[in-house]
Every structure is written in structure tokens, then in C-alpha cells.
Amino acid sequence: MAECKVIRGGAAFHGKQGMDYFAGISAESAGSAGICMHMLVLPPGGKARPHYHESHETAIFQLQGSTSFYHGPNLEFLDSVAQGDYVYIPAGVPHQPFNPTDQIARALIARTDPNEQESVVLLPDSASRL
Template sequence: MTDHWHAPLRHVKGSELSGDTRQTSGMTRLEAISGKTVGSSKVWMGQTHVAPATSSGDHHHGETETAIYVVSGHPVFVFAEGEREVRLETSPGDYVFVPPFVPHREENPGAEEAVVVIARSSQEGVVVNLPSLWAPVD
């Protein structure tokens, strides 16, 4: 029987984040909290870095819900609403919610790296890379 009252807290230092997780072209995902790193069973958490003037590949996160917090830069989150392309332009301090299975991409039109913190309702960094769904808008 597990003693839930005395389980240890786990500390993952920023310098210990792992790139050993599923990746998408045009961005770098770093894993902090996961089943693999700390034994979590219901949450995955990490960071994504998008270089200046870069666009990620199209992807979705399967059945997981994804919450995003913008740390730095001004990333743009692009998705389709019917036939229309929607662009969410963000700033540091903003949050974005990505529902399950929604294809999207991240763009960084700015001159500085964009960094976001991501939390998912899974113990794994679920990423399904897709063929290009639509051409990036300049």
C-alpha cells in the first residue's frame, strides 16, 4: 500500500530539462515533469523554444489537453477554424489552451527567441507531427 502522506516531492532544476522527448521541426521541446522523469501519472510539463523568424511544423497532441504560458517573446499560435486560418498573437504573461486533437503550429515572427511553459493532461509529451496543412502566411 502506498503512503500518500509521505511521498517525496521531486525537484527538477532548469538545467536538468531533457530534450529526450518527441520533437517537431522548427522548435525544441524540453521535458521537466513526466512519467519518465519523476514518475507522474497524470501530468506532463516542460518548455518549448522557438528561434526568431521560425515556424514549427503542423502537429497536435492527441487526446491530451494542453495549457501554455508565454514566458518570453511573442509567439503566434496558428490553427484552422473551418476554412479560415486563425492567428493568436501572444505576449509574455499570456496563456493559451489547446483542446485535444486540434492541429496547430507555433510561429515566432520576432527577433528574440520565444519560450513557453507547457502542461499536458498526460504523463508523456504526446506529439503527433502532421504533413503541412496550410502554407505559413508571411
């Protein structure tokens, strides 16, 4: 029988996307079968490599600060995200988040992939908008 788990102060890790996360719920930490949830800390001027998550959706809640992100097939769209905003990224949609401010940004990120890094597909660096 499955059991409930409390994950305290998840360990930090550097993702393929070039951003720093604090591990929360995942297949590795909790034995989850369909979801992962981590905290992202994006320093001032920080940015991710352009990427997408193959076959997995992403939901984000901006806890602190503000960020922006390019998205779309050619990263042609730009949106700003303020503290308290929610973001939905469909499976397979290229995106590139960044922090254009001089303040640390923190976000809670959940994906329908229990293995955080397995579905990350990096785009060529030439695709970067930054």
C-alpha cells in the same frame, strides 16, 4: 507510496514537432501519471510542424517574447501570444506555432499526457501555413 521530486535543469530534447524543449515533469523524469510540463525555446523565425495532441489538452504560459500560432481544423485561425499570456489548446485541435519576431521566445507548456511525445500526431507538411 508516491514521493515528491525536484527536477533540476531538465535536459534539452528536439520534439517531433520540430521544436526544442527542456524536459521538466513527465512520466520519464518524475513518474507522473497524468501531466507533463516542459519549457519551449523558440528562436527567431522558428516554427513547428503542424500537429495536434490526440486526446490531451495543452496549457501554455508565455514567459518571454511573443509568438503566433495557426489553429483550427484547417489551420485557418491565427492568434498572437504576448509575454504574460496564457493559451489553451483543446485535445485534437491542429495547431502550428511560430516565432515571427527577431527575439527568442520562451514558454512553459503543460499537457494532460504524462508522456510528452506519445500523443503528438503530425499533419502532412502540405498542411503547413508557413
